[in-house]
Amino acid sequence: MVSVRKVTYGRGGRDILEESPMYGEWRREFEGRGSVHVRIKEETDEGTLKAIGVTEMQRIDRGASPAERKRFFASRVAEMARENRAFRHHMDACVHCGLCIDKCPEYLGTRDPTNSPVGRADLVRRIYRRLNKASDGLLGRDVDDKDLARFLEEVDLDRIWTYYYQCTECRRCSVYCPMGIDQGEITRAVRQIFVEMGMIPEFNARTIRGVYETGNNMYIKKEAAQNVLDFVLDDMRQETGRDFKAAMDAERADALLLPSSTDFFSNIGTLKGEIAIMDELGLDWTLDSRALEVANFGLFEDEAHLKYIGDNYVNAALRRGVKMVVFGECGHGWRAFKNYVAPRLEAMGVQAISITQLTAWALRKGRLRVDKKVDAVVTYHDPCNLARAGDLIEEPRFVLRSVVKELRERVHNREKTLCCGAGGGLLTDELMPLRVWAGWPSVYDSLRTGAQYMVAPCSIDKAQFPAVIQYHKAPIKFKGVSDFVYAAMYGLDVDKIA
């Protein structure tokens, strides 16, 4: 028995965890102790903290006493409630119905109830309620110092850190919560406070440092990117017998393509697809070597970094004087882009769209021709941030239906999609036990469709799912959307293009 209440498809079925051949591993890892032992690494070196400006944002010394640090945390929770409507609402509106618990992919993967929306929220809500009292400060004054000190003794900051870095900010809870409480937003607020305390996971800090130093997460310098690009163009010429143009840092162009930096490493098929689409449409387009990135890890950490990385895209568009920015395949990045960057670009008369939108609209208008669909059965994994925060749901489906023989819908599709288990900055090796199990519900959902490929236009998915699939020995492959577009346009074998 994995939990008191089984999680099954239909009546009488086995629990989804028991459906994995690795179930024995799961029991050794999580049974009886939950997931509190899977802690993200916080020990970031001073050099990195300095390089990304955390030392300047920091408001309390890392060497301060635990009591002082707890006090700072609690006072920031109170402040956050005064200055952020969403946070205040989410702290107040919960009725403790518990309906979010078995909707959380992290809970489904670990069965640790604290690792669920309400479990996580209550770690902080307890502090909030104590500070505000039940009367919302109307009756009686705010809590006094002695009372606070006594209460804070029970608060375990390390526990809060651990569980708040087991949330992927996928926002599935906000769809199912009867009140519409979004734990992802509470998580963002709490992580903002941690950053102000100088606490940022090493992996995310180093990734953000990459953007500061090279304009992308993977520390790719211009020369290296140009090399990869030349190699890819050559490869494409051999595969298709056709010449493709892709400019790097063109002085002026009509359109700027923002690819994911991982497209230059592991997702070459996606890069080929993006290049082919831009070229076939006859666009005068360019890449910008200081913005070979779509991700925005600031979304996982704090406001300042979100804006810094977002502004990098705006600056790239201004540098190249483009009329249109085409955003490559990325999930969380699209949320930050659509909700921070796009309004800025639009105010300057620059169109901001995603490659999936461009492809879908072009296919619908007959501007892209597909002679022969790829002979494959695929299923579409909706990336959380596209389905629940990005309004990008039907376009990828339209694209896939146009380029593959059959698209099968999963049970958990569209805004009900299951998280990959590594979003929200959890894509690090030390969280691997958590990742392979939090990603399993989605892989299992895909397996049930009987599809050969699981497809998603998201770079975190592309890094995460192959690991989950391999761990569970699942008979399914993972690809991006543009890979299939490229394969279909030139009649290629999708497995051989990357």
Place this chain on the structure above:
Amino acid sequence: MNAVIYALFIVLPYVSLVVLIGGSTYRVLRWATTPKGGGGLYLGLYRLVNRAGQRSYLSAVGHILARMLAFHTIPKNSYGRDYGTWLSVFLFHWGVFLLIAFHLHLWMPWLRVGAEAMYVMGMATGTIALGAGLFLLARRVGLRRIYGLALNALDDYVAITWVVLIIALGLAMRALAPPGLFGEAVAWATGLSSLHPEPPPAFPLFYAHVLAVELFMIYLPFSKMAHPFTFPVNPVLYGKFEDVDEVRRRVEEELGW
């Protein structure tokens, strides 16, 4: 009318009403006037709305009303469809809505409803609401067993128990009421609203039921019972995505398609 009766059933109703309306308004205003974070951006984001395809404020209002009246997110298609919880939530809330609506009859004596019809409708609705309420209370007690998480705060037990108690007292009062009770209650209620107080019917269960309601009205704004008022101030549900079709038209024009 002795002083205690006067205080509890003539003065307290006004106090309860003022606290209920004033307190709820205060809570809503507190939420609505809380800024959206620095620069009006929720930690760097212009929009938080989660429901994809939400195109206008009207569709947001429709979505919120559907959540409040149909509770359609509860049995939504996920693992372990919880129809039992949905049904009891639905019956409990609608039972309470209808019971409140039936009570408006106290102020509308011109509305002719047969005594028997009134009795049957009230008792049936009340019984269903009571049953659903007891189911929800049992579910709450069992939450820890289901999920292994100590979820319930004192407020969680108090709120549901109190409503169940009010319904139970109301049903008992109705079942054991002397024949003239409704007429006397109408006189008391219209007396309160016309500011010419009349004494309440001298019936212990009536006293108990009304007192429980009055205290509940005072408790409501400061507890989780304020939850229905949180919907319009939730930026996750209430917001607007840009019109994608309009973006598409702009882009197609730009590209000369």
